[in-house]
Amino acid sequence: MRVAVAGATGNIGSLTAAVLRRQGHEVVGISRSLGVDLATGDGLDEALRGVEAVVDATNIAPADRDGSVERFARLTRTLLAAEERAGVRHHVLLSIVGIHRVEGNPHYAGKREQERLVENGPVPWTIVPATQFHDFAAMVAGWTERDGVADIAPLLVQPIAPADVAEILAEVAVGEPLGRHADIAGPRTQDLVDMARRTLHAQGRRVDLVPTWSGVFGTSMAGDVLLPGEDARIAPTTFEEWLAARTAP
Numbered sequence: 549m550r551v552a553v554a555g556a557t558g559n560i561g562s563l564t565a566a567v568l569r570r571q572g573h574e575v576v577g578i579s580r581s582l583g584v585d586l587a588t589g590d591g592l593d594e595a596l597r598g599v600e601a602v603v604d605a606t607n608i609a610p611a612d613r614d615g616s617v618e619r620f621a622r623l624t625r626t627l628l629a630a631e632e633r634a635g636v637r638h639h640v641l642l643s644i645v646g647i648h649r650v651e652g653n654p655h656y657a658g659k660r661e662q663e664r665l666v667e668n669g670p671v672p673w674t675i676v677p678a679t680q681f682h683d684f685a686a687m688v689a690g691w692t693e694r695d696g697v698a699d700i701a702p703l704l705v706q707p708i709a710p711a712d713v714a715e716i717l718a719e720v721a722v723g724e725p726l727g728r729h730a731d732i733a734g735p736r737t738q739d740l741v742d743m744a745r746r747t748l749h750a751q752g753r754r755v756d757l758v759p760t761w762s763g764v765f766g767t768s769m770a771g772d773v774l775l776p777g778e779d780a781r782i783a784p785t786t787f788e789e790w791l792a793a794r795t796a797p
C-alpha cells in the first residue's frame with residue numbers, strides 16, 4: 549500500500565515511516581526538508597499521487613495560542629484539501645490525550661483545532677490520542693534550561709515509547725478509518741520531574757530541576773488530567789526500558 553507520512557523527518561514520523569517500509573509498504577515522506585511544504589502546498593499534489601492513506605505526525609514551532617491555532621489549521625487544511633483531490637481514503641492524525649480537559653496551553657489549542665478540522669473534513673479519518681512520549685520530560689526541561697537550571701512542571705503522566713507510537717500509527721494507517729481511536733499510553737504512570745532527572749542523569753548531564761507551574765503547563769494540568777481513559781490501549785515499553793537503551797554503559 550502507498551502511504552504518505554507527513555512529518556516524515558520528525559521524531560514519530562521517521563519511526564512510523566520505517567515501520568511501514570519494514571512491512572513492505574511504499575512510503576512517501578512529507579516535510580519541508582523533503583521538498584514538500586504544508587504551509588504553502590508546494591510539492592504536495594505530486595507527493596500524494598496514488599497515496600491511499602496519510603499519517604499526520606507534523607508539529608509546529610512553539611507559539612502563542614492564536615499562532616498555534618493558525619499554524620496547525622493552515623497545515624491541516626492544506627493537507628486535507630490535497631488529500632481530497634488525490635482521492636486519499638484514510639487520514640490518520642496523531643493527537644494528544646487530555647487536550648479537551650486543559651485550557652491555557654497554546655499547543656493544545658492548536659491540536660484541538662487540528663482535530664476539529666479532521667473530524668469535519670472531506671477524508672475518512674482516525675484520530676489517535678497519545679500520552680506524552682518517553683523523551684518528553686527532557687525536551688521540556690531543555691526549553692527553559694539556563695546556566696544549569698531548568699523549570700519543569702510536576703505533571704503526572706503515563707508516557708509511551710516513540711517506537712510504540714509508530715507501531716500503532718502504522719497499524720492504524722493500513723486499516724479502515726475508525727473515527728476516534730482509544731487513547732494510547734505506556735504501561736506505568738510517572739512523575740515528569742523524576743523522568744527529567746533520570747533522563748538527564750542517563751545522558752551524563754547535571755541540571756538542577758525546579759518543579760514549577762507555568763503559563764504553558766499550568767495547574768489545570770495537575771492530577772489525573774493527562775492520564776489515559778480506562779479503555780486505553782497500553783503499549784509495552786516502560787520508561788525504564790526505554791531509558792536503559794539510551795544509557796551509556
Ligand SMILES: NC(=O)c1ccc[n+]([C@@H]2O[C@H](COP(=O)([O-])OP(=O)(O)OC[C@H]3O[C@@H](n4cnc5c(N)ncnc54)[C@H](OP(=O)(O)O)[C@@H]3O)[C@@H](O)[C@H]2O)c1
Nearest residue numbers: 555557558559560579580581585586587606607680681684
Ligand atoms: N511530544 C509528546 O510527548 C507528544 C505526545 C503526544 C502527541 N504529540 C504530537 O505528536 C506530533 C509529532 O511530534 P514529533 O515530536 O514527532 O514532531 P517533530 O519531531 O517536531 O517533527 C515535526 C515534523 O513536522 C515537519 N513539518 C513541520 N512543519 C512542516 C511544514 N510546514 N510542512 C511539512 N512538514 C512540516 C517537520 O519537518 P521539516 O522541519 O523538515 O518541515 C518534521 O518532520 C505533534 O503534533 C505533537 O503534538 C506529541
